Amino acid sequence: MAELGEFSTTVLVFGGPYSNLEATSAMRARAADLGITTERIICTGDIVAYCAEPGETIDLIRDWGIHVVMGNCEEALAFSEPDCGCGFETDSSCSTLAITWYEYANRRVDATQRAWMSGLPRSIEFVIGGVLFKTIHASLTSINEFVFPSSDASRKLTQISEAGVDAIIGGHSGIPFGQRVDNSLWLNAGVIGMPANDGGKHGWYMLIDPTEGGLEVSWHRLDYDHAASRQSTIAAGMVEYGRALGEGLWPSIDILPETEARQSGQPLNLPPIHF
Ligand SMILES: [Fe+2]
Numbered sequence: 001m002a003e004l005g006e007f008s009t010t011v012l013v014f015g016g017p018y019s020n021l022e023a024t025s026a027m028r029a030r031a032a033d034l035g036i037t038t039e040r041i042i043c044t045g046d047i048v049a050y051c052a053e054p055g056e057t058i059d060l061i062r063d064w065g066i067h068v069v070m071g072n073c074e075e076a077l078a079f080s081e082p083d084c085g086c087g088f089e090t091d092s093s094c095s096t097l098a099i100t101w102y103e104y105a106n107r108r109v110d111a112t113q114r115a116w117m118s119g120l121p122r123s124i125e126f127v128i129g130g131v132l133f134k135t136i137h138a139s140l141t142s143i144n145e146f147v148f149p150s151s152d153a154s155r156k157l158t159q160i161s162e163a164g165v166d167a168i169i170g171g172h173s174g175i176p177f178g179q180r181v182d183n184s185l186w187l188n189a190g191v192i193g194m195p196a197n198d199g200g201k202h203g204w205y206m207l208i209d210p211t212e213g214g215l216e217v218s219w220h221r222l223d224y225d226h227a228a229s230r231q232s233t234i235a236a237g238m239v240e241y242g243r244a245l246g247e248g249l250w251p252s253i254d255i256l257p258e259t260e261a262r263q264s265g266q267p268l269n270l271p272p273i274h275f
Pocket residue numbers: 045046071072073086137143144171172173
């Protein structure tokens with residue numbers, strides 16, 4: 001675990017660069033425009049996945065110098081595992097699609113990049129506005145559990161309580177959301193390298209701003225050259241993921257609970273949370 005101490009100005013959190021170099025470059029540029037320095041930027045993991053430029057995306061993140069939580073994709077590549085460890089059911093369409101990108105990425109990530117990924121922390125804690133946050137990849141006990149808005153609230157609360165924090169920020173599941181659970185928060189910053197299955201072609205990131213007496217959590221669109229990423233992803237052979245970049249819809253919704261599956265293609269409603 002990494003402990004970053006206390007912040008007095010905006011923290012930026014994003015997830016899932018997913019080998020999407022265009023989106024990751026756009027995120028870096030947006031952070032610079034917002035004046036947010038690297039020590040206040042956290043990526044929730046999965047730098048490498050569905051798109052065409054795994055090595056270049058890792059190098060960009062390393063050169064940028066931000067904090068990164070290890071995702072299942074980093075864990076799998078760092079330790080040369082046979083698959084991405086996404087937790088997809090065998091023979092599901094997610095699993096079939098994942099084989100293609102994982103084999104593509106596994107051929108393009110070098111030993112130095114794997115060594116760097118193996119040293120990433122599995123959680124990052126920080127304080128802002130008097131609130132203690134723990135950033136993880138998926139859930140407290142698993143690097144590949146899918147936690148969605150409709151996932152059991154009492155289980156979220158138990159994990160926040162077991163972590164001994166006020167708020168958990170997770171990633172992995174690809175859909176941004178924020179929930180107040182009793183007097184705690186469960187947050188997901190969203191991802192930048194794939195759409196949120198909401199019909200939009202943009203990615204999402206999250207800002208945490210201290211306010212008088214607390215903080216504000218807000219979600220923001222990241223627009224980028226999705227047409228270029230679509231083209232390179234299709235050319236690299238990940239045709240379904242390339243199409244997803246151009247359509248704003250995931251190639252498969254096997255992993256989605258019924259509630260989130262029903263919301264496919266609908267714009268997300270993400271009002272800020274004041275805590
Ligand atoms: Fe993941």
